[in-house]
Amino acid sequence: MSVKISATAHYVPERIVTNDDLARVMDTNDEWIQKHTGIKTRHFAMDDENTSDLATKVGEELLQKSGLSAEQIDLIIVSTITPDSLTPATANLVQRKLNAKNAFSFDISSACAGFVFGLSTAEKFMRSGRYQHAIVISAETNSKMMDFQDRTSAVFFGDGAGGVILSNSDQANDDFYVDEKINTAANGTEYIHSGRINPIKEIKSTNFPSLDAFYQDGRKVFEFATGIVPEQMKTILEKNHLTETIDYVIPHQANLRIIEQLSQKLDLPMEKFVVNVVDYGNTSSAGLAMALDQLQQKHPEPKTVLLTGFGAGLDFGSIIIKL
Structure with a gap:
């Protein structure tokens, strides 16, 4: 099947x-x-x-x-x-x-x-x-x-x-799945957070839940995204003998500068990277899915694609698919 x-x-x-x-x-x-x-x-x-x-x-x-x-x-x-x-x-x-x-x-x-x-x-x-x-x-x-x-x-x-x-x-021949590598870097739980809810200190009528706004330590996130993440990407590409022949890479659309760094560290041309962050900004996990559809619309021919996401947790994962 x-x-x-x-x-x-x-x-x-x-x-x-x-x-x-x-x-x-x-x-x-x-x-x-x-x-x-x-x-x-x-x-x-x-x-x-x-x-x-x-x-x-x-x-x-x-x-x-x-x-x-x-x-x-x-x-x-x-x-x-x-x-x-x-x-x-x-x-x-x-x-x-x-x-x-x-x-x-x-x-x-x-x-x-x-x-x-x-x-x-x-x-x-x-x-x-x-x-x-x-x-x-x-x-x-x-x-x-x-x-x-x-x-x-x-x-x-x-x-x-x-x-x-x-x-x-x-x-x-229809099967989309090639391989995956998924990790969590447990030492990064404070680098990005959003919507934290504090426990109550006492029972009182004025208690009401409230959420904190999104926060990120930009420098730490940049170091993680350009340090640990490309190593995972290299590993899965090498394992599947796709280091030079992968057709397209869709990374998390964090910002254009990080994507440029990934291109350099993987020694792959920017032409292989699908980018929508310039027009859409960082749309968190949606950016990969959006870029996948944009790629499919522009290049409907058969292709092999590396998807890599990374974010709060710190969670990061790469999956190679065929379309």
């Missing part, structure tokens, strides 16, 4: 936010942002558009492209660190909005590595033979978790969603 990617899709909100827009609310400017991040614009979800809405748009497009009905979906996984709520899961909301009444659904919280973790998880479910079709979506409304007085973080992020449908196949 094989597992194939039967459809890809992505969606971004209509509202485009430029660097000049951000400069009106914080001490920054277009020149600084482009120099340090390569980002020109990003999209923000506004007017009550939440993470489940973005994910549902992707789900609808996936169903339309694949020719499947919502009732044929067995599993829905949503990777997100900006859920509509802690419970119910955003995936549950997507299941309801799609009317995928036969699917079970749950969220994965692995930050910017979420799409790789979600794809890996769904592949294991599908390989069991008990399920025929699974939807994996990464969706983020990062804008709602930003501290817009923190210019070291807020300028990076945008909102968006992307995903795939995995389907069983009896054709060996």
